[in-house]
Amino acid sequence: MIRQPVVCVLGHVDHGKTTLLDKIRETLVVDKEAGGITQAIGATQIPIETVKKVVGNLLEKLHIEITIPGLLIIDTPGHAAFTSLRKRGGSCADIAILIVDINEGFKPQTDESLEFLKQFKTPFLVAETKLDRIEGWTKHEDDTFVESYNKQPEWVRQRFDELHYKLVGQLSERGFEAERYDKVEDFKKTVAMIPVSGITGEGVPELLMILTGLSQQFLKKELEITEGTGRGSILEVKEVKGLGMTIDVILFDGEINKGDWLIIGGKEPIVTKIKALLKPPALREMRVERQFEPIDHVSAAAGIKISAPGLEKAVAGSPIAAVSDEKDIEFVKKDLMESVEHIEFESDGDGVIIKADNLGSLEALIHILKQKNIPIKRAEVGNILRRDILEVESVKDPLRKVIIAFNVSLDSDIDKESKDRNVKIIKSDIIYKLFDDYDVFLKKEYEKIKEEKLSQITMPAKIKLLRGMVFHATDPVVVGVEIIDGLLRSGAKLQKNGKEIGFVKALQSENVSVTEAKRGERVAVSIDGPTMGRQIKENDELSTVVTKDNIKILEELGMYAEAELAKSLQETKKK
Numbered sequence: 001m002i003r004q005p006v007v008c009v010l011g012h013v014d015h016g017k018t019t020l021l022d023k024i025r026e027t028l029v030v031d032k033e034a035g036g037i038t039q040a041i042g043a044t045q046i047p048i049e050t051v052k053k054v055v056g057n058l059l060e061k062l063h064i065e066i067t068i069p070g071l072l073i074i075d076t077p078g079h080a081a082f083t084s085l086r087k088r089g090g091s092c093a094d095i096a097i098l099i100v101d102i103n104e105g106f107k108p109q110t111d112e113s114l115e116f117l118k119q120f121k122t123p124f125l126v127a128e129t130k131l132d133r134i135e136g137w138t139k140h141e142d143d144t145f146v147e148s149y150n151k152q153p154e155w156v157r158q159r160f161d162e163l164h165y166k167l168v169g170q171l172s173e174r175g176f177e178a179e180r181y182d183k184v185e186d187f188k189k190t191v192a193m194i195p196v197s198g199i200t201g202e203g204v205p206e207l208l209m210i211l212t213g214l215s216q217q218f219l220k221k222e223l224e225i226t227e228g229t230g231r232g233s234i235l236e237v238k239e240v241k242g243l244g245m246t247i248d249v250i251l252f253d254g255e256i257n258k259g260d261w262l263i264i265g266g267k268e269p270i271v272t273k274i275k276a277l278l279k280p281p282a283l284r285e286m287r288v289e290r291q292f293e294p295i296d297h298v299s300a301a302a303g304i305k306i307s308a309p310g311l312e313k314a315v316a317g318s319p320i321a322a323v324s325d326e327k328d329i330e331f332v333k334k335d336l337m338e339s340v341e342h343i344e345f346e347s348d349g350d351g352v353i354i355k356a357d358n359l360g361s362l363e364a365l366i367h368i369l370k371q372k373n374i375p376i377k378r379a380e381v382g383n384i385l386r387r388d389i390l391e392v393e394s395v396k397d398p399l400r401k402v403i404i405a406f407n408v409s410l411d412s413d414i415d416k417e418s419k420d421r422n423v424k425i426i427k428s429d430i431i432y433k434l435f436d437d438y439d440v441f442l443k444k445e446y447e448k449i450k451e452e453k454l455s456q457i458t459m460p461a462k463i464k465l466l467r468g469m470v471f472h473a474t475d476p477v478v479v480g481v482e483i484i485d486g487l488l489r490s491g492a493k494l495q496k497n498g499k500e501i502g503f504v505k506a507l508q509s510e511n512v513s514v515t516e517a518k519r520g521e522r523v524a525v526s527i528d529g530p531t532m533g534r535q536i537k538e539n540d541e542l543s544t545v546v547t548k549d550n551i552k553i554l555e556e557l558g559m560y561a562e563a564e565l566a567k568s569l570q571e572t573k574k575k
Contacts, residue, residue, distance in 0.1 A: 002068060003224075004223075005223055006094045006301045007093070007096065008074045008095075008097070009075050009096070010113040010117075011099030021198075024204060024208070043072060043303030045070060045072055045073075050070075052066065054208050058205055064209065064212070066212055071212070071215075092250060092252035095124065095211070095214065095215055096122050098113060099127050100128060100167060101128075101129055102131060102195060103130055109432055111174070123218065128164065128167060129198060131148075131200075132197040139197075142204070142205075144205050148203075160195070168193070177189060180194075192210050228254055228255070229323055229328070230254040230256035230260070232250050234248070234319075237315070246306060247306050249305070249306055252300055253300050256274065256277060256306075258276065258277045260322040260323060263320065263323070263332050264314050264318050264336070265320070265321075265336030267340075268313070269336060270310055274322065276306070277297075277298060279293050279304050280305075292305055318359055319340065345376075347377055350375060351375030352402045353378045354405075355380065356379075362381055365434075374438075377392075377395065384418075389417050398448075401423055402438065450557050454557070458491075458544050459489055459516075460550075460554075460566035460569055461483060461544045464484055464541050465537070465539060466481060470532055472532075481523060483523070486519060494543070495569075504528075
């Protein structure tokens with residue numbers, strides 16, 4: 001016996017994920033979403049009869065016999081809440097559909113989705129959506145892609161080929177060999193690409209056929225049904241009238257019975273008894289469905305709603321298990337606690353604090369931060385609290401004085417306190433935007449630190465005293481100079497042939513006082529110490545006195561050209 005595969009649909013916002021699924025299940029879920037963008041994870045069971053109906057005679061043509069009982073399709077928000085479908089060691093998604101608008105190609109969240117697929121080693125195929133929006137494309141409702149493609153004018157086919165192979169190239173740049181499904185010779189080595197339209201249904205038969213075929217051929221072991229302990233992951237925690245607090249769960253292994261003991265993993269595990277098991281009708285989206293069917297038993301894989309006492313503190317993304325024997329509770333509880341220990345953690349060192357709406361999102365953030373070598377002080381689920389502000393304030397490194405918050409609320413008092421204490425809060429409900437904003441913050445902070453350090457050192461500079469431009473011969477000398485190299489600042493000590501002769505008292509450019517002058521500029525310089533005609537003369541070349549410590553700071557800031565100039569000035573001093 002094999003179960004239905006858990007199929008995760010993910011990709012960039014507004015690339016047509018939910019529209020495509022609506023075409024398959026003939027619903028209008030996308031119209032119910034705020035702005036037409038998926039706001040929460042949902043699950044839909046696609047019975048095998050529906051798959052056969054949509055695929056039609058393609059199965060006979062290709063001699064494919066369907067053995068799986070259906071598909072459990074998970075639609076995720078564009079911010080890759082795919083990671084909420086967690087199980088120990090990876091995602092509970094068996095296979096994924098990466099949605100890419102053929103007209104737009106890869107976008108930031110497409111790359112983000114691809115990173116998660118790599119991270120969890122999830123096999124996937126690519127749905128090239130919005131086929132009907134290609135310039136000149138003639139729509140053929142519910143045709144296979146090949147049938148519709150062959151009916152298009154030659155110039156439209158050429159336009160399709162251009163867009164398709166551009167996408168093939170983008171996948172190749174990211175390390176994947178990919179090709180249109182009907183040209184793939186080895187599905188183990190090549191990612192299958194299926195052009196589709198969620199509006200007209202073109203290509204949808206091939207999409208379901210390839211999805212079903214790949215699941216059956218390559219996921220046989222993963223799809224074998226396990227009896228006993230039911231294991232799953234919480235998608236959402238919400239209150240339902242008449243039921244109280246409930247959890248929406250993806251059951252990816254084992255079985256659950258009404259009356260079983262339910263264990264939810266976390267810092268403080270929850271142990272309770274299942275009061276009701278509810279399942280949405282086939283082809284209905286669990287996240288928006290209101291009519292659920294009460295059941296006494298369910299086997300994996302399934303999307304179910306569970307009602308039980310004490311679910312108020314349950315957290316989305318948490319692992320769950322259900323056992324019928326009370327003696328098994330402690331063993332399972334320990335196992336679930338271990339599975340979340342590596343996600344929520346605290347460290348002793350300096351680093352950023354991460355807050356997220358669920359464990360899956362938190363795990364995704366931790367993974368990205370580790371990839372970027374950004375140290376983490378603490379990571380946990382929940383809104384930003386005053387203690388987070390106070391803790392970050394004590395961090396010594398100004399580049400880490402940051403709270404990165406994903407999809408959580410921010411109280412106005414907390415926001416004000418963070419600004420008063422100079423703690424940066426970077427908040428978004430899109431993961432990739434968090435890191436774009438953090439990069440912007442780092443650049444600004446780095447520039448501040450750089451300017452502060454540079455303001456405290458003498459910059460290397462070479463100057464030439466101009467003939468006929470002596471305005472005052474002594475106490476101080478005022479003379480016109482040209483900056484041959486580097487940056488001359490007020491206050492810099494000057495040397496001639498390695499011997500210190502005075503310092504820059506002031507600079508003027510066109511009768512206006514300035515603090516610095518750079519290469520190529522001509523300015524009047526007031527030099528305290530020497531006398532014109534004795535220690536210095538017209539046409540003399542002077543340079544600033546730069547210490548080894550100054551050179552080290554320049555190198556630390558990546559100012560290697562300036563550091564090399566400073567070293568050459570030190571060599572002159574030795575001579």
